Amino acid sequence: MATKPVLETRSLTKSFGSLLAVNEVDYRVPEGELCAVIGPNGAGKTTFFNLISGKLEPTAGGVFFEGEDITGFPPHAVVKKGVGRSFQITNIFPRLSVLDNVRIAVLARRGKTLDMFSPIEKHTEEQDEALEILGEVELEHKAHHPTTELGHGERRNLELGITLALEPRLILLDEPTAGMSIEETSSTIDLVKKISHDKTVVFTEHDMSVVFSIADRISVLHQGSIIAEGTPDEIRNDDLVRLAYLGEEV
Amino acid sequence: MERIPNRFGVTVLLGLAVLAPVLVQNDYYIQLCTEILIASLLAISLNFLIGYTGLVSLGHAVYLGVGAYAFALLTKNVYPSMWAGLIVAGASCALLAWFMGVFCVRLAGLYFAMLTLAFSQVVYTVAYYWRDVTGGDDGMLGIPKPEIGIPGAFSISLESFTNFYYFVLIIVAVLIFLAWKIANSPFGRVLQAIRENPERVEFIGLPVHRYKLFAFIIAGTLGGFAGGLYSTFQGYISPDLLYWTQSGEIVLMTILGGMYSFLGPAFGAGMLLFIRDTVLNFMEYWRIVVGGILVLLVLFLPGGILGSFEGWISRLSIGGNDGDETRS
Numbered sequence: 186m187a188t189k190p191v192l193e194t195r196s197l198t199k200s201f202g203s204l205l206a207v208n209e210v211d212y213r214v215p216e217g218e219l220c221a222v223i224g225p226n227g228a229g230k231t232t233f234f235n236l237i238s239g240k241l242e243p244t245a246g247g248v249f250f251e252g253e254d255i256t257g258f259p260p261h262a263v264v265k266k267g268v269g270r271s272f273q274i275t276n277i278f279p280r281l282s283v284l285d286n287v288r289i290a291v292l293a294r295r296g297k298t299l300d301m302f303s304p305i306e307k308h309t310e311e312q313d314e315a316l317e318i319l320g321e322v323e324l325e326h327k328a329h330h331p332t333t334e335l336g337h338g339e340r341r342n343l344e345l346g347i348t349l350a351l352e353p354r355l356i357l358l359d360e361p362t363a364g365m366s367i368e369e370t371s372s373t374i375d376l377v378k379k380i381s382h383d384k385t386v387v388f389t390e391h392d393m394s395v396v397f398s399i400a401d402r403i404s405v406l407h408q409g410s411i412i413a414e415g416t417p418d419e420i421r422n423d424d425l426v427r428l429a430y431l432g433e434e435v
Numbered sequence: 436m437e438r439i440p441n442r443f444g445v446t447v448l449l450g451l452a453v454l455a456p457v458l459v460q461n462d463y464y465i466q467l468c469t470e471i472l473i474a475s476l477l478a479i480s481l482n483f484l485i486g487y488t489g490l491v492s493l494g495h496a497v498y499l500g501v502g503a504y505a506f507a508l509l510t511k512n513v514y515p516s517m518w519a520g521l522i523v524a525g526a527s528c529a530l531l532a533w534f535m536g537v538f539c540v541r542l543a544g545l546y547f548a549m550l551t552l553a554f555s556q557v558v559y560t561v562a563y564y565w566r567d568v569t570g571g572d573d574g575m576l577g578i579p580k581p582e583i584g585i586p587g588a589f590s591i592s593l594e595s596f597t598n599f600y601y602f603v604l605i606i607v608a609v610l611i612f613l614a615w616k617i618a619n620s621p622f623g624r625v626l627q628a629i630r631e632n633p634e635r636v637e638f639i640g641l642p643v644h645r646y647k648l649f650a651f652i653i654a655g656t657l658g659g660f661a662g663g664l665y666s667t668f669q670g671y672i673s674p675d676l677l678y679w680t681q682s683g684e685i686v687l688m689t690i691l692g693g694m695y696s697f698l699g700p701a702f703g704a705g706m707l708l709f710i711r712d713t714v715l716n717f718m719e720y721w722r723i724v725v726g727g728i729l730v731l732l733v734l735f736l737p738g739g740i741l742g743s744f745e746g747w748i749s750r751l752s753i754g755g756n757d758g759d760e761t762r763s
Contacts, residue, residue, distance in 0.1 A: 238638070240634075259637070259642070260637040260638050261637050261638075261639075261640050261641050261642045261643070264637075264638060264639060264640035265640045269638075270638055272635075276632060276634065276635045276638075277632065277635065278627075278628045278631040278632050278635065279631055279632075280627070280630075280631055280695075281624070281627060281628060281631060285624060285628075288624075289621075289624055289625060289628050289636075289639065290639040292621045292624075292625075293625070293639045293640050293641050294639075294640065297621050298621050298622055298625045298641060298646075299621075299622055300620055300621045300622060301616070301617045301620045301622040301623070302616050302617065302620055303620060303621075304616075304619050304620065305619060305620060305621050305623070305624050308621060347635070347639065350639075351639060351640060
């Protein structure tokens with residue numbers, strides 16, 4: 186490995202009772218790459234993300250971000266280190282305006298959220314930045330609308346916008362195109378590619394054509410363990426993967 | 436979308452409040468208006484938890500009671516000063532809220548509600564049985580209305596109903612204004628975000644527990660000031676102030692007026708007390724009327740009375756320009 190890994194897990198393990206959801210996973214993400222984690226339903230992808238992002242505490246093993254041990258950090262501390270995350274189920278603030286959804290994240294990153302006495306509108310720098318981010322995710326024209334007026338794809342984009350507002354150096358995307366129409370999927374994929382130009386991205390995805398067309402590296406999770414890792418070509422030709430997962434699809 | 440009371444509405448409201456004693460010309464109604472002001476502050480303080488942070492507290496009477504007892508104990512036994520009494524009322528509730536909050540904010544939903552209820556009942560029991568200090572179920576009598584002013588220079592007596600009304604109006608207006616500033620600050624918006632989706636707030640890098648605790652302390656402190664004012668207003672307090680039904684009444688005020696509207700709870704407080712006084716002239720069971728209104732509200736106007744009204748107004752005014760206006 187040439188570059189130092191941005192993210193590394195060592196023997197990362199999580200068990201729920203007798204179920205080993207994630208089993209001694211050693212995983213390394215080199216800087217700047219767009220990495221996919223794939224696997225059938227129940228393979229442990231979301232649990233794996235929850236362990237990295239601090240939502241769950243591992244049973245054993247460790248998580249290292251830029252060389253620093255962040256095992257067992259609560260989610261807000263992991264975010265402060267520079268790891269942003271989006272969710273499989275759209276996770277936004279429904280009764281706030283579109284602008285406020287992103288503005289809150291910008292204010293949080295800049296440490297302005299303990300300001301109790303100045304009106305939120307007076308923070309114009311943060312507002313401008315939030316509008317800029319809304320532009321990136323193509324929602325600028327809806328900034329002052331309630332989120333209830335957004336379509337499904339737009340809500341996914343808004344969620345991505347919230348995550349981008351944190352300026353993470355590593356972004357975890359859990360099924361960014363889940364439930365999207367074909368047009369929405371292709372625009373979100375373009376967005377993910379754009380983001381990955383200057384950030385390290387790890388994503389899970391069920392749509393294999395998406396995975397094989399954009400990922401630099403693919404890791405295959407099966408019953409809690411990584412059974413194969415490599416470039417899309419290597420994975421496509423891996424017998425074990427074909428047997429365990431891809432089946433007739435590739 | 437959050438609703439911010441507009442300038443026109445606030446001006447009218449403040450004008451009415453200032454003119455109220457002139458308009459009603461009747462000591463009884465001046466007293467009622469004073470009580471409504473205090474209850475408004477109390478309901479708005481609770482709404483920091485319910486409407487803003489999404490935490491339904493069933494123990495808010497604890498601040499009314501503790502603030503009231505703190506004021507009474509200080510002004511009767513230690514030093515009869517209005518300002519010292521109010522500051523001690525607020526500060527004691529801030530400390531109490533801090534202590535209770537450390538435990539409560541770790542919970543959500545029903546468990547949060549139950550723990551706040553349990554804490555308030557513990558304090559009620561203490562007030563009830565600790566006769567030497569609180570007078571037990573006899574309560575405390577003869578709580579003074581100390582005059583305000585600068586010693587040696589001038590002083591204003593608050594014994595007249597009108598003077599006392601204006602004193603309460605100023606204190607309540609200042610505290611509500613402060614609450615409004617907080618509600619519309621970045622911090623206030625974070626509270627709303629916590630109400631909407633606490634998990635996501637954690638994932639934008641903010642420690643949700645700590646923010647909930649701050650909200651809990653702010654609500655408790657404002658509630659404590661209301662308790663102090665109530666103490667000197669009535670001149671008599673009893674453990675009933677701390678009882679859980681009292682907490683329920685504050686929740687009712689909040690829901691009646693509308694918890695997603697900043698001034699909604701104040702409106703609800705006014706309504707509840709007005710109904711109480713009006714119906715009590717005819718029959719004892721005024722709560723039946725309040726209960727009936729509440730049922731209708733929840734079914735047909737779930738946003739509360741002021742909340743729904745503001746909703747109509749904003750829809751009317753936004754209708755023309757596609758809602759694309761920037762508030763400033």
